[in-house]
Amino acid sequence: MTKQVKNQILKYLYNQKLFGFNYHSNLNINFYSSCDFNLPNSLNDLKNSVANCHLCELSKGRKNTLFSYGNNQSKLMFVCDEPTKSEDELGIFYSGNTGELLSKMIENVLNIKKEEVYITTLAKCRGSKEASFQNFESCSCYFHKQLEIINPRLIIAVGEKVYSYLMKNDEDFSQNRGKTLNFNSSLLIPIFSPIHLLKNPSLKKDTYLDMLKIKNLYEELN
Template identity: 40%
Template structure:
């Protein structure tokens, strides 16, 4: 599995960039390929993520928030990163944002939360709920990509601009891209607003409702 090696190389490059380097002859991080392969089951992958110390977020976290839901879900929701309550519980999207996401799933998609899978770009809470840095996001990315590979969802709903950006590489503002369909690999990406944004801007709920109707239509519900 080369994703983990690439993440480590990216981490080193970002660190060098922060130090002011533009070019470097530093020998890239090298590791035995055997140790870079990620497990081929969600349970084993979760166990490895629980013991991860590849970035500084591992120093301040309480718990790793790997993700939860149906391991064969057709719909995967991806957020930005764990908050305070997620960090203490080890579960994604709890508290007010989680309650709103659950209502969105049940009231619009007409399925239970347990029928989808929910995770984040980074598995550990950034201090003060800050937006994950590029180093943190790219270091954690192999876990997310492996989750996608193992779950094999038909639709991925990205919640907020951070999730959309790091999954697709597109920097377009979420207000301009939300509700659009993007075919990527074997799944369709549909970006929409993050539930925490809706708590601050209730008027945007109508737009998210429209976005989720597209998800429902794609699933033939």
């Protein structure tokens, strides 16, 4: 079919629509999720699936997908909400001011290299707007497949949005921040996100204490 013929058909359908004729229901791409497909059991194959994913509007504005970074065998997993602007531009974790702060939190307090932990995001793309829970749902099976393969003992929910989405509740984040909670077969500890700490430096002391708690628990798990 030539481009000219396609344009003629589209013009015809558009004119018909003006008279009230519809040939299909409205398409809402946000309805679809990774759960609608069979996903591979290999992290490399799963990463390729993410790189070729266009299930939601975030994929339209992304520069890179962000899948994971670090040790696939780690018992410790950090989960962020979405790629930062710097991470989207470079395609790697720990980029920009927030990435540098998170890296320091891990290496200076936990006293381990950032490469030793596993980090991922709920939304694998950064769009023109802030990621919503609906975007998290679109990526949900990618994330849960990562959980299944990595099988972490301890999950760090980085920020209120991650905590609220994973725990499926509206409880006050500030009251549960730093507490050890149960999430499926893993333990979960919510902490303030680096971007929140940069905006509220006075909370760094509380986060330092949370990270010390994570350090002790991580050492016990090892």
